[in-house]
Amino acid sequence: MKTFFKIIGGLILLLVVYSVIAMLAFGDNYHYEKSVVINAPKEKVWQHISSMKSFNEWNPWMDLDKNMTVTYTGTSGEVGDKYCWDSKNDDAGAGCQEIRENIANERQRTEMIFKRPFEGQALSDLVLAAEGNTTKVTWSMDTKQETWMKIMRPMMDYQMGKSYDEGFKKLKALAEK
Numbered sequence: 625m626k627t628f629f630k631i632i633g634g635l636i637l638l639l640v641v642y643s644v645i646a647m648l649a650f651g652d653n654y655h656y657e658k659s660v661v662i663n664a665p666k667e668k669v670w671q672h673i674s675s676m677k678s679f680n681e682w683n684p685w686m687d688l689d690k691n692m693t694v695t696y697t698g699t700s701g702e703v704g705d706k707y708c709w710d711s712k713n714d715d716a717g718a719g720c721q722e723i724r725e726n727i728a729n730e731r732q733r734t735e736m737i738f739k740r741p742f743e744g745q746a747l748s749d750l751v752l753a754a755e756g757n758t759t760k761v762t763w764s765m766d767t768k769q770e771t772w773m774k775i776m777r778p779m780m781d782y783q784m785g786k787s788y789d790e791g792f793k794k795l796k797a798l799a800e801k
Contacts, residue, residue, distance in 0.1 A: 656784045657764035660792040664799040666752045669759045670729045672798050673750050675701040676721065682794035684787045688716035702726060714741045721748075761795065763788055 662669050672678050677700060680686050692711035698704035706722035717740040725733040731751045738744040746767035753760045765784070
């Protein structure tokens with residue numbers, strides 16, 4: 625029984641030490657970025673990125689709740705094009721994403737406002753670069769993290785990578801048709 629408590633005590637100590645180190649070592653700014661090469665010209669890839677409706681055709685987070693309520697406002701494909709989602713599912717939560725900058729066939733910047741399950745704000749960029757007959761798409765997200773969220777950064781990196789991979793897989797399938 626003493627061995628069991630020593631193991632549990634050691635695990636708790638490791639968790640506390642990791643938490644303190646993570647809160648001190650990780651900065652307040654969180655950046656995640658991933659790229660993929662798509663076998664299609666920039667103009668064709670842009671068709672699937674240029675508006676919030678086209679983005680949501682491959683947005684991996686739309687799969688979290690098939691019953692979520694989505695509303696669109698603004699002019700499609702222009703600055704101010706916006707969608708808001710509301711889900712009873714905490715994995716999807718609630719919030720809005722709005723185009724803040726749109727440079728045709730080059731780059732789109734959006735702002736996300738998260739309402740649930742946690743309040744927050746983030747900027748996301750989709751950048752297209754021609755590579756011969758293919759297009760390199762770089763997708764990034766930047767946000768500020770509260771101190772306690774820094775503990776979850778490795779798990780957040782894992783989840784972001786998984787979600788970006790799912791989204792890129794769908795985007796490739798659409799753009800390479």
